[in-house]
Amino acid sequence: xxxxxxxxxxxxxxxxxxxxxxxxxxxxxxxxxxxxxxxxxxxxxxxxxxxxxxxxxxxxxxxxxxxxxxxxxxxxxxxxxxxxxxxxxxxxxxxxxxxxxxxxxxxxxxxxxxxxxxxxxxxxxxxxxxxxxxxxxxxxxxxxxxxxxxxxxxxxxxxxxxxxxxxxxxxxxxxxxxxxxxxxxxxxxxxxxxxxxxxxxxxxxxxxxxxxxxxxxxxxxxxxxxxxxxxxxxxxxxxxxxxxxxxxxxxxxxxxxxxxxxxxxxxxxxxxxxxxxxxxxxxxxxxxxxxxxxxxxxxxxxxxxxxxxxxxxxxxxxxxxxxxxxxxxxxxxxxxxxxxxxxxxxxxxxxxxxxxxxxxxxxxxxxxxxxxxxxxxxxxxxxxxxxxxxxxxxxxxxxxxxxxxxxxxxxxxxxxxxxxxxxxxxxxxxxxxxxxxxxxxxxxxxxxxxxxxxxxxxxxxxxxxxxxxxxxxxxxxxxxxxxxxxxxxxxxxxxxxxxxxxxxxxxxxxxxxxxxxxxxxxxxxxxxxxxxxxxxxxxxxxxxxxxxxxxxxxxxxxxxxxxx
Numbered sequence: 298x299x300x301x302x303x304x305x306x307x308x309x310x311x312x313x314x315x316x317x318x319x320x321x322x323x324x325x326x327x328x329x330x331x332x333x334x335x336x337x338x339x340x341x342x343x344x345x346x347x348x349x350x351x352x353x354x355x356x357x358x359x360x361x362x363x364x365x366x367x368x369x370x371x372x373x374x375x376x377x378x379x380x381x382x383x384x385x386x387x388x389x390x391x392x393x394x395x396x397x398x399x400x401x402x403x404x405x406x407x408x409x410x411x412x413x414x415x416x417x418x419x420x421x422x423x424x425x426x427x428x429x430x431x432x433x434x435x436x437x438x439x440x441x442x443x444x445x446x447x448x449x450x451x452x453x454x455x456x457x458x459x460x461x462x463x464x465x466x467x468x469x470x471x472x473x474x475x476x477x478x479x480x481x482x483x484x485x486x487x488x489x490x491x492x493x494x495x496x497x498x499x500x501x502x503x504x505x506x507x508x509x510x511x512x513x514x515x516x517x518x519x520x521x522x523x524x525x526x527x528x529x530x531x532x533x534x535x536x537x538x539x540x541x542x543x544x545x546x547x548x549x550x551x552x553x554x555x556x557x558x559x560x561x562x563x564x565x566x567x568x569x570x571x572x573x574x575x576x577x578x579x580x581x582x583x584x585x586x587x588x589x590x591x592x593x594x595x596x597x598x599x600x601x602x603x604x605x606x607x608x609x610x611x612x613x614x615x616x617x618x619x620x621x622x623x624x625x626x627x628x629x630x631x632x633x634x635x636x637x638x639x640x641x642x643x644x645x646x647x648x649x650x651x652x653x654x655x656x657x658x659x660x661x662x663x664x665x666x667x668x669x670x671x672x673x674x675x676x677x678x679x680x681x682x683x684x685x686x687x688x689x690x691x692x693x694x695x696x697x698x699x700x701x702x703x704x705x706x707x708x709x710x711x712x713x714x715x716x717x718x719x720x721x722x723x724x725x726x727x728x729x730x731x732x733x734x735x736x737x738x739x740x741x742x743x744x745x746x747x748x749x750x751x752x753x754x755x756x757x758x759x760x761x762x763x764x765x766x767x768x769x770x771x772x773x774x775x776x777x778x779x780x781x782x783x784x785x786x787x788x789x790x791x792x793x794x795x796x797x798x799x800x801x802x803x804x805x806x807x808x809x810x811x812x813x814x815x816x817x818x819x820x821x822x823x824x825x826x827x828x829x830x831x832x833x834x835x836x837x838x839x840x841x842x843x844x845x846x847x848x849x850x851x852x853x854x855x856x857x858x859x860x861x
Contacts, residue, residue: 338395692752
């Protein structure tokens with residue numbers, strides 16, 4: 298045990314001991330190693346991603362024709378509820394938590410997370426959430442049919458009278474997911490504040506760590522509202538309370554405030570780590586420092602702050618008074634300022650660089666392009682007149698999916714490919730990676746771009762049948778969805794085959810700068826033989842000074858071209 302001082306804070310750290318089975322069996326154990334937990338999160342969430350994708354393709358199969366002729370309407374309602382919920386609570390959140398679990402301790406020079414057992418417990422709640430969620434679709438009482446937002450009075454209807462039905466299990470799963478995420482947020486914030494290596498000041502932390510920090514602060518102040526709302530809704534259904542039930546004197550609009558107070562900031566919880574991924578990848582594959590590093594990381598905290606002041610823009614059509622609409626329209630538009638700062642910084646980083654279009658760079662560039670488009674439509678939706686006009690239409694669905702798939706999932710793919718050699722010690726197959734990118738990029742745009750003209754023409758979302766004049770764009774969107782589903786096949790083939798029999802990866806195949814690339818691939822159980830002492834800012838491409846005192850030969854010096 299030794300004592301170190303970080304920014305004047307005395308902290309006692311102890312080298313953790315991880316007892317775990319060897320080889321693949323450790324991924325099925327209650328491991329407290331943050332790297333094992335990170336991969337557990339990533340693999341588990343991807344399996345649920347496949348399940349959510351199957352639901353999506355059935356939905357798009359139904360919407361290929363105007364008539365409701367593929368599945369029963371009750372099943373259809375249950376499917377779009379399950380699709381949205383699985384993709385949010387079992388794919389995007391857990392996958393990003395998994396990536397952060399793996400990288401954050403290494404990036405700040407720590408041996409593990411602050412609370413390893415709490416970390417493991419938070420992960421093992423995710424399979425429980427998944428089992429409850431899937432079970433809610435098959436119970437005799439019928440599946441949850443109220444969408445992933447679960448607005449009352451629709452969500453408090455219990456036609457069967459059964460205490461255990463799909464809606465009850467669904468809400469229980471959401472509440473448990475909230476508890477798991479709160480536990481994770483406490484762990485991340487504590488780790489980043491208290492366990493940085495000597496010399497790792499806040500403005501020497503990588504941008505990815507900053508974005509995780511900002512996202513988890515949002516979790517801490519916003520997620521208790523959603524969790525409390527879910528528990529209150531569960532009481533309304535099972536115990537007959539009247540929090541949100543108008544028949545018992547409740548107020549259903551109050552649930553919308555509970556829900557959106559967190560669920561709009563949740564978009565930033567998801568998107569901020571993706572911004573961090575972009576900030577890590579663009580310098581590596583452009584061979585340039587991140588432009589405006591300090592401004593970029595400060596903008597992450599500005600986004601976190603403003604995110605708590607925008608939730609009512611989802612409620613323009615819920616009887617919101619005009620003065621409140623104006624306030625939240627302006628606050629929503631303000632989010633574009635720190636976000637725009639990031640976009641300009643990334644473009645400036647890429648501009649004039651020695652760009653290498655490897656698979657991670659392609660996915661990052663594709664995600665950036667689609668995020669800019671999503672941002673434009675987001676500014677449109679922040680304006681009251683436009684939002685009222687397209688409220689509850691496919692225009693909103695198209696915007697949302699450009700954020701959640703076009704940006705978040707593409708960014709996650711970029712991260713997986715970029716850090717795959719570090720996690721596994723193997724190189725992926727570049728040809729399969731590029732095939733995966735082009736199928737994903739084309740499929741994403743074919744799937745979600747047609748939703749915008751559909752929404753402007755007035756097609757409502759959450760319907761299984763529609764007027765014939767909407768058929769053409771729905772057909773294009775469905776074909777894009779099937780292509781998007783097919784795009785996962787080369788990814789699965791690539792990752793599985795590379796992990797089993799891929800080429801051995803060097804410690805730093807991309808010649809990248811950062812603590813995670815200064816250790817072996819995959820890292821040792823305790824990450825570092827000796828805790829590094831940080832003496833420089835990150836992203837020093839083209840500079841001669843070293844990153845740490847452990848690296849006297851100049852880790853920041855210009856280095857040979859990365860391997861393919």
